[in-house]
Structure formats: structure tokens, C-alpha cells
Amino acid sequence: MSSLPSSLESLVLSLVPPTRNNERLKDELVLHCQDILNSHIGQNHDPDLAHLADSVKRQLLHSSPSGSTYLKFTNLLSRLLDQPVLSRKHASILFLYSLASSSASQSSAPSLLPSLVPPPPSRPTASPITADPPVDTRYAKGRTKADILREYRTKTGRATIPEHLLLRDTLYLLQGISGKYVRFSLQDDEENKLVFVEDSKYMISEPVKTLIHRLSEVGYLYTRVETFVREREGALAVGMIEQSLCHHLQAQLTEYYRLIAVLESQMPNPPKHPTDESEENQSIRQEETGLTLKRLDVWINDWRLRMRMMSVCVEGARDAHGGALVNLIHSYTDNGDPFVRKFTDQLLEEVSKPFFATLHKWLFSGELYDPFNEFFVAMDPSLKHVQYTHPSSLSGGFGQPTGDGGLGGLLMDNEDAIDKRENGLQLWQSKYQFQEDMLPMFVGEAFGRKILSTGKSLNFIRYSCHDSDWVATREKMSDSGGTLKYSDINGLERSIDAAYQVASHRLFEVFIDKFKLLDHLKALQNYLLLGHGDFADQLMEALGPSLARQANTLFRHNLTATLETAIRSSNAQNDPAHVLRRLDSRMLEYTHGEIGWDVFTLEYKVDAPIDTVIDPESMIKYLKLFSHLWQMKRIEGALSQGWMRVGGDTRSFLRVPDLEFQWHQIRIVNAEMIHFIRQMQAYCHSEVIECSWKVLIEFLNKKEGDLDAMISAHRTYLDRMVKKVLLLSPKAGREENLLLQVRELFSIILQFREASDNFYNYCLSESVRRDRELDNERGVYTGRGTTDTELPIQLNPVKEYGSQFSEKAQALVHQLQVHPDLDCRFLAVRLSFSEYYRTKKDLAAHKS
Numbered sequence: 001m002s003s004l005p006s007s008l009e010s011l012v013l014s015l016v017p018p019t020r021n022n023e024r025l026k027d028e029l030v031l032h033c034q035d036i037l038n039s040h041i042g043q044n045h046d047p048d049l050a051h052l053a054d055s056v057k058r059q060l061l062h063s064s065p066s067g068s069t070y071l072k073f074t075n076l077l078s079r080l081l082d083q084p085v086l087s088r089k090h091a092s093i094l095f096l097y098s099l100a101s102s103s104a105s106q107s108s109a110p111s112l113l114p115s116l117v118p119p120p121p122s123r124p125t126a127s128p129i130t131a132d133p134p135v136d137t138r139y140a141k142g143r144t145k146a147d148i149l150r151e152y153r154t155k156t157g158r159a160t161i162p163e164h165l166l167l168r169d170t171l172y173l174l175q176g177i178s179g180k181y182v183r184f185s186l187q188d189d190e191e192n193k194l195v196f197v198e199d200s201k202y203m204i205s206e207p208v209k210t211l212i213h214r215l216s217e218v219g220y221l222y223t224r225v226e227t228f229v230r231e232r233e234g235a236l237a238v239g240m241i242e243q244s245l246c247h248h249l250q251a252q253l254t255e256y257y258r259l260i261a262v263l264e265s266q267m268p269n270p271p272k273h274p275t276d277e278s279e280e281n282q283s284i285r286q287e288e289t290g291l292t293l294k295r296l297d298v299w300i301n302d303w304r305l306r307m308r309m310m311s312v313c314v315e316g317a318r319d320a321h322g323g324a325l326v327n328l329i330h331s332y333t334d335n336g337d338p339f340v341r342k343f344t345d346q347l348l349e350e351v352s353k354p355f356f357a358t359l360h361k362w363l364f365s366g367e368l369y370d371p372f373n374e375f376f377v378a379m380d381p382s383l384k385h386v387q388y389t390h391p392s393s394l395s396g397g398f399g400q401p402t403g404d405g406g407l408g409g410l411l412m413d414n415e416d417a418i419d420k421r422e423n424g425l426q427l428w429q430s431k432y433q434f435q436e437d438m439l440p441m442f443v444g445e446a447f448g449r450k451i452l453s454t455g456k457s458l459n460f461i462r463y464s465c466h467d468s469d470w471v472a473t474r475e476k477m478s479d480s481g482g483t484l485k486y487s488d489i490n491g492l493e494r495s496i497d498a499a500y501q502v503a504s505h506r507l508f509e510v511f512i513d514k515f516k517l518l519d520h521l522k523a524l525q526n527y528l529l530l531g532h533g534d535f536a537d538q539l540m541e542a543l544g545p546s547l548a549r550q551a552n553t554l555f556r557h558n559l560t561a562t563l564e565t566a567i568r569s570s571n572a573q574n575d576p577a578h579v580l581r582r583l584d585s586r587m588l589e590y591t592h593g594e595i596g597w598d599v600f601t602l603e604y605k606v607d608a609p610i611d612t613v614i615d616p617e618s619m620i621k622y623l624k625l626f627s628h629l630w631q632m633k634r635i636e637g638a639l640s641q642g643w644m645r646v647g648g649d650t651r652s653f654l655r656v657p658d659l660e661f662q663w664h665q666i667r668i669v670n671a672e673m674i675h676f677i678r679q680m681q682a683y684c685h686s687e688v689i690e691c692s693w694k695v696l697i698e699f700l701n702k703k704e705g706d707l708d709a710m711i712s713a714h715r716t717y718l719d720r721m722v723k724k725v726l727l728l729s730p731k732a733g734r735e736e737n738l739l740l741q742v743r744e745l746f747s748i749i750l751q752f753r754e755a756s757d758n759f760y761n762y763c764l765s766e767s768v769r770r771d772r773e774l775d776n777e778r779g780v781y782t783g784r785g786t787t788d789t790e791l792p793i794q795l796n797p798v799k800e801y802g803s804q805f806s807e808k809a810q811a812l813v814h815q816l817q818v819h820p821d822l823d824c825r826f827l828a829v830r831l832s833f834s835e836y837y838r839t840k841k842d843l844a845a846h847k848s
Contacts (some may be wrong), residue, residue, distance in 0.1 A: 004034075004037075005030060005034070008030045008033045008034065009026065009030055011033075012026055012029045012030055012033070013026070016029060048090075049089065049090045049093070052090060052093055052094060052097065053077055053093070055097070056073060056093065056097055057070055057073065057074070059097075059100070059101065060073055077093075080092075080093075159202055159203070160202065160203055160204065160205060160208075161181055161202045161203070161204055163208075163292065163293065164267065164268055164269075165180070165181060166181060166182070166204070166208065166212065166293065167267060167291060167292070167293060167296065168267065169181050169182045169183075169212075170182070170212055170215050170216070170293060170296060171260065171263060171264055171267070171296075173194075173212070173215065173216045173219040174215065174216075174218055174219045174222065174260060174300065175219060175222065175260060176219050176220075176222050176223035176226065177219075180197065181196065181197050181198075181202075181204070182194060182195070182196055182197070182212055182216070183195050183197065184216075184219075184220070194212070194213055194216050196209060196212075208293065211293050211294070211297060212293070214297060215293070215296060215297055215300060217304065217307075218300050218303055218304050218307050221304075221307035221308060221310070221311045222253070222256065222307055224311050224314055224315075225249055225253065225307065225310045225311055225314055226253060228246075228249070228314040228317070228318075229246050229249050229250055229253070232246045233246070237372065238372075239321060239322055239325075239354075239372035239373075239374045240354035240371075240372060240374060241322055241323075241325055241326060241351060241352075241354050241355060241374050242317060242321070242325065243354075244350060244351050244352075244353055244354050245313065245317060245325070245347075245350075245351045247350070248347060248350040248351060249310055249313075249314070252306065252310060256303060256306075259299070259303065263291060263296065263299060266290065266291040267290075267291050268290040268291065302339075305337075305339055305340065305343070306343060309332065309340060309343055309344065309347070310347075312332070313328075313329055313332075313347065316328045316329075321373075321374065322355075322372065322373065322374025322375065322438050323355060323374060323375060323376050323435075323437075323438030323439060323440055324437055324438055325351070326348070326351060326352050326355055326440045327438075327439070327440045327441055329344065329347060329348050329351060330344075330348055330440055330441050330442055331441070332344045333345060333348065345486075348486050349485070349486050352440075352485075352486045353485075354374070355374070355375070355440070356484040356485055356486070358370055358374070358375045359375075359451065359484055360484050362375070362377060362451070362455040363451055363454055363455060363484075363495070363496065363499050364458075364499060365458065366455050366456070366457070366458025366459035366460075366461070366462055367459070368432070368455070374438065375435075375438065376434065376435045376436070376438035376439040376440075376443075376448055376452075377432055377433070377434065377435070377451070377452050377455060378432070378433050378435050378438075379431060379432055379433075380430055380431050380432075380433060383427065383430060383431045424464065424608050424609050424610075424611045424612030424615070425611065425612050425613075425615035425617075425711065426615075427464075427612075428456065428460065428612050428707065428711075432452065432455070432456055432459075434448065434449065434452050436448075442486070442489055443492075447493060447496050450496050450497070450500045451496055451500075453500065453503075453504075453706040453707070453708060454496070454499045454500045454503045454504075454706075456706075456707070457503040457504060457506075457507045457706055457707055458503050460507065460609070460612075460707065461503070461506060461507055461510055464608060464609045464612075465510045465514070465515070465609050467506075467510050467514070500706070503706070504703075504704070504705060504706045504707075505703055507706065507707055507710075508700070508703040508710070509703070511609075511610075511613070511710070512700065512703075515609065515610055516576075516578070517610060517613065517700070518697075518700065519576060519578075519579055520579070520582075520604075520606060520610055520614060521614075521696070521714075523575065523579045523582070523583070523604060524604055524614070524622055525689065525693060526572070526575075527572075527583055527602055527604060528602055528604060528622045528623070528625065528626040529622075529625055529626065529629060529685075529689055529721075530626075530629050530630070530633060530685075531685075531689070532570060532571065532572050534570040534571055534572075535566055535567065535570040535571070535572040536633055537570075538565075538566040538569050538570045539562070539563065539566040540633055540634070540637050541637075542562045542565055542566050543559070543562050543566075543596075543600070544637065546558065546559075546562070546596055547595065547596030547597045547600055548595060548596065548597070549595065549596055550593075550594075550595055550596075551587065551590040551594045551595055551596055551598065551599045552590070554587060554596050554599075554600075556585070556586055556587060559585040559586070559587070559600065560584065560585055562585075563583070563584070563585045563602075567580060567583075582604050582605045582606065583602065583603075583604055584602070584603045584604075584605065585600070585601070585602055585603065586601060586603050587599045587600060587601075588600075588601055597631070597634060600630075601623055601626060601627060601630075602626055603623075604619070604622070606619075612707065612711070613707075613710055613711055613714050614714070615711075618714065618715070618718055621718050621719075621722050622718070624722065624726070625721060625722060625725055625726075628725060628726060628739075629684060629725070631743075631746055632677060632680060632681055632684070632746070633681075635677050635746050635749050635750070636677050636678070636681065638749070638750060638753045639670065639673055639674050639677060639749065639753070640674075642670055642753050642756055642757075643670055643671075643674060645757075645760060646663065646666055646667050646670055646756065646760075647667065656763055656766050656767055656770070659763060659766075662759075662795060662798075663763075665799075665802070666756055666759070666798060666802075669752065669798075669802035669805065669806075670756070672805070672806065672809070673749050673752070673805060675831075676745070676809055676831060677749070679827070679830040679831050680742070680827075682830070683823075683826075683827045683830060684724075684725045687724075687823055687826070687827075688720070688721055688724040688725050688823065689721055689725070692717045692720045692721050693717070695716075695717065696713060696714065696717040699713045700713070723821070724821065724823050724824065726739045727739055727742065727816075727819075727824060727827075729819070729820075730820060737815075738812065738815060738816070738819075738824075741808060741811065741812050741815075742812065744808060745805060745808050745809060745812065748801055748804050748805045748808060749805065751797075751801050752798065752801035752802060752805060755794075755797035755798045755801055756798055758794055758797070759794045759795060759798050762791070762794040766791075806837075809831070809837065810837040812831075813828045813831050813832045813837045814828075814837070816828035816831070
């Protein structure tokens, strides 16, 4: 062992460099290491049951030389070892052995009967017992190991700070206040660092420092939460959701203050002049009943989790706002810890109250009260004061502005200003917008869209439609809704569904029953899409001569008078007066050289709130369809007149036998053109317009969906007609190729019709010339005859236009056959049902 001090000295010199120049410190550390090596701290011997049994047997043999107790103990020991119930068999035998070998057991005999006390067994002077009984090292020699360690540190001049002083500082730390011996760092970059104040006389052990560090975390988190609440109290324009968060945090901090007050009342009083014995007794009493750092850690453990959650919410609240803040807190509910989940649910229940208050007002009243822009429905600031006045309110004056700037109308004072107002569709789509980043996750995007639609529908019914029954609708929705709160998500979903259905159903009733939406849609189909055939024929017949003139010679009042004549002479006169009053005719902007056919159009005027569904963009599409169908109707009329002339007048007046073949060819081409235009009309009206109308009517009769669904259904109906009637192609840059070909065919038909009229006039002249020649042969002079040199000039255009039409129609049919739309491919079948154009193509290929 002589080498042990030298080994320890070399080890201390290598591990602690300051000891190389400090002899006192080196001797102190070497002595301390020797004390540690000589101690038995941490030693743990495995129980040796065989050794203990041998000791007991030797003791029994000394006490009873006959060996009967020895055999009895051996039998009992074997039976004990076979029992699986007892787990600590070594400890049990050691306990009994200690009782038997203690002197106290000998003095426990009753003193009243000394004659009955058996004589003490003779014991040998040298006891062979080697197993030491367990001794409570805590109270060995009246001192604990902690007392021994404390006494050692006092002797070496480094006593520990009393625990009641550290406990006082720790309670200060829990309130964010620095103590005397433990304090928070004052440097900004080390605000979460803890500083322990030590001097040459006192020290704080590492386990205590670790424990204080753990407790000070709660104080640091408390400081962050308390600072956030104070900042928001003095800030301006703090949202209601954030105010609710601060209110709940303040309530939690108040409860935390109560806990700190209770803990302070449990602090032990410091001893004034304690003796060794009183200090020991007081230490034992304090450990049993008083507040210690370890007990403080147990008390604070629950609040440590709370403070952590509140601190996380506080940090998130600095960058989040409104519904995004609710969404952030809700994300913490997906936690496996029941405590965290319960605390977050309680926090979210309080924080979401302003959100649900705004939701209730929007969902059941259609009014948006959101002064801090925290809701996921936002109002466009540029349209905040724009309202939309229904014409029913114009009789006695324009409507009054609404409280929240509902979907009403722009308040104007003259008719010119009314034309500049915002249309209903733009106001419906743009005034209230959906903010997905403000939508809480527990609502979901689908229900969020329903909430937006429900509020907009109520607002529209109230301010745009001026529905007097909207109060009853609101009461019905409120009765089915109930109270909205976070703890009842299923009830929230049911309330949203019920409110959505009630509002949507009422909106359909207002549009269909009150504002006669179906009448307006039917009027557009009958007049602009030429659904009233007799009206279209009467209008064509009345306007035909006028539209053939130059556009600058036409006047709108003449066109309007002709329109009224066509209405009165057809079944259109039976339509409702409010429909006929909206029908008008006008001239489009024209350029030099255009005729009336190029610029004439019908116009159907709609106002609020019908223009939300039939918006100006939709009216432009209706005018496109009318222009195409009106031109088709013109071609049909021209071909009908030409056929009557070709089929009848040639037999009655034209007696030119050598031109009969040419007229036969003209009739063939004319029949081909009539077939083409009739099939185009049948396709447009029967397969496109009527089928699309049927789908639209089925949707409106169901009364399912909201106003957006109604607008979408009407747009789908209109887009389908535009796409199919105008033969639009989905290929980019080639959308109107087929439409241009059809218009070129229309132009060829008109040119053919003009050429055939010229040929007809030529035939009349030729017939007159031949009659005069016959009169001259009979000696009757009736005039001078002309030569037939004009025949090739008149006949060539007819043949040229006829061949051009066949070639263009053939090319159109072949392109329609490969069109991606099925209805367009069926149109190709209609135009060439007998494979007429295919046969012509094969013949042309064969000739070539």
C-alpha cells in the first residue's frame, strides 16, 4: 500500500494541473481520494445463503450438542428452499439469526418468574460467526453520511449553503425573480442562463444545482408567458382571439400565483441558535413534514408541463393571427400524452370562443363582424361600401345602405349611374373571399366552403333579394343549429349542414318563385336561341328587306316596331308581359360596307338579382349563339325561296329546252344545300339546345346546392351550347377552324343563290328573245332579239359555286368525323348519312 499515495499523487497532478503549483491543494485532493477508497460507499455483496446456513448450523451445534435442533433446522431449510412464494429467503433467515444472536432477546424474559428462565447456554469465547447483521448506516454512531460529508466540508472550509436559503431563492426563481445565491443572467444573449453565486466559504453541490436548474425552467417559462400577456395588454389592435388567449393565460397565471403562495407558507423557519441535537431533530422533522427542493419539484412538475405548453402557444402567437392561431393550438391536440391533450383542449375551448361567435353570426345571420380580420371569410375592402339595389326598391327611392355592406346594390341617383354599377355576379364572387390559411383544421375545407356559401346566401337573400321572409329563414336555421363550441365538433358539423340546406333551399325558392328565373331562361331560349319558330319566321319575313340595305340606313326605332309586329303576329304574344318588356332589338357597331344582316341582333335585358346568374359574360355568349343561328335562319330562308323559284317558275315560264340539264344540276346542288342547312339546324336545336336545357331544368327542379352551383349549372349549360353549336375544337390555336368553314359555306350558299338568280333572269331574257324570233318568223315584229353570248358568263358562276360547296362540305364532314366530341361526329353522320361525300371523294381519287 506504500505505492498507493504516490499513485494517487501522480493521478491528481495529471488530472488537476493547478495542483502542480499548489502543494496545499494537492495534499487535500490526495487525502480526499484516500477517504473515498477507504470507505464502503456503494459496495453491494451478493447474498450467500449457504454461508449463512453454515453459520446458523454452527451456532445450533454449540447451543445443542445433541444435534436435534441441527437436524430440525436442516429439514426446515430444505422445505423453505422448495417454497416459491418467498423471494427474500436470505433476508428472512438473516433476520431470524440476528434476533437469536442479539443480547436483547435474552433480557426480554419476564422478571416475575426468574425460576422459569432457562439457564443461558454456554458460549465459546471465540465466536465463529462471520456474517455481520445488517446495520442501519443512516443512524450508525448517531450521524448520517450526509452529516459526515457536511462535517468534512466544514473542516475543509467549504460548507454547503443551508437548504432553506436555496429553497427561498428557488421560490423567487419560480416567479422570474433572481435570488441571493441563484439568479438569472442579466446579459441579453444569455437570458436563459442560471448563475450560482458562490464564495470561498459556501458551496452548492452539483445534484442541488441540477435540481435548481430543473426548477428554474418553470420560472423562465413563466417570465415568457407573463411578458407576452403584458405586451398584449398595452398593444393596439389586438385581435379578439389573441385577447381570449391572453385572458386564459392570465387565469392560468393567477392559479399559479396561488400555488406559489401555498408553497411559501410551507417553507420551514430557519433555526436561530440550534444545538447539534436540535439541528438533527429539526432536520428530521423538516424531511418528514416541511418543504424541500425535491418536494417542490414534485409540486411543480404538473405546472412545468403547463408552462411548456403555454410558452409554445405564446411563441406561435407572435407570428400567427386569428384563425391561424386557432389552427396552431389545435395542432397540439394530436398528442399521446393525456395531460397535454386535456390542457390543449381546455385552452382551445376558451381561445376559440370569439371564432365561434363570429361563425354563429355569419352562419345564421349572413353578417360578417370581423374587425381584426381573424375569420376565414374576408371582405374585399374595395367593395365594402358597394351595395346592389334591386329594382323593386326603386319605385319609392333607392334602397338604404345596410349595416355590414351586404350584397346589395350601388346607390345611384340617375339612370346613367345605374349602368355603371357592379353587376351581381361580380359582387357575389368578389365581395367575400375564402382565406384557407385562416381556416381551422377541425372545420375542414369542405365545411369551410359550406359556411362561406351559407353566409353569402343569407346575405344575398337579405340585401340583394330583399326577401321579407328571411327572418323566418334565420329563425328556422337558429332552431336547427344550437350552440357552436369546440367541444361539440359533431354538433358543429350538423349545424353547418342544416344551415346550408335551409339557406340554399330558400335561395332557390326566391330565384325561381319570386324572380321567375325559369321564365327568363326560357325567354332566352325562345328568342335569342330561336326556340319560337313562328316568331323567327315572322321576324325574318318582316326584317328581310330592311336588313339587306346598308347598316347606316337602318334606325333602331324601325327595328323595334318591326319586332313588336313579329311578336303580335306569332305565339310569342302569349308570353308574360315582364318577359316581353325585356326583349329589344339593336344594331351592333358597324363599319363601312356592312349591311343590316351583319349588325342586327336581339337583346334581352336582365337586372338584379337575376344578373347574378345571367351575367353580362353569359349574355355575350347568348349573342354569339343568336348571330350564328340567325345567319343559319337567313340561309334557310334564302334556300327556300330559291327552291320555290327553281322548282316552280322554271316549268311555268322558262321554255328553254336546251337549258333543262343546267336547271337539273342547279336543283341537285340546291337540294344538297338544303339538306346541309336543315341538318345543321336539327343538330343545333334538337341535339344540343334541347338536351342541354333538359339537364339544366332537372338541376333547378331538384333545388340542391347553393347559388354558386346554380351559376355553375347555367354556365355549363351555356358553354356546352357554345362549344357544340359553334363546333369549337379543344386544340389550342385551332378552336374556330370548323366555325370558319361553316361560315364560308354560308357565304358560298348566298353567292350560289345570287348566281342562280342571275341565271334565272338570263333564262327569262332568253325565253323572251326566242319568243320574239318566233314572232318575227310569223311576220310579227315585237322587238329586236339579243344573242346568247351571255350564257357562259351566267352559267359558270353557278357551276363554280356548286362545286366549291361540295368540296367545302366534303372537307367539313371529314373533319367532323375525327372531332373529339361525340355529338360533332354524329353531325358528320347526319350530313353524309348515305356516304355521299365519301363516294365523291373516292370518285375524285379514282379519276386522279
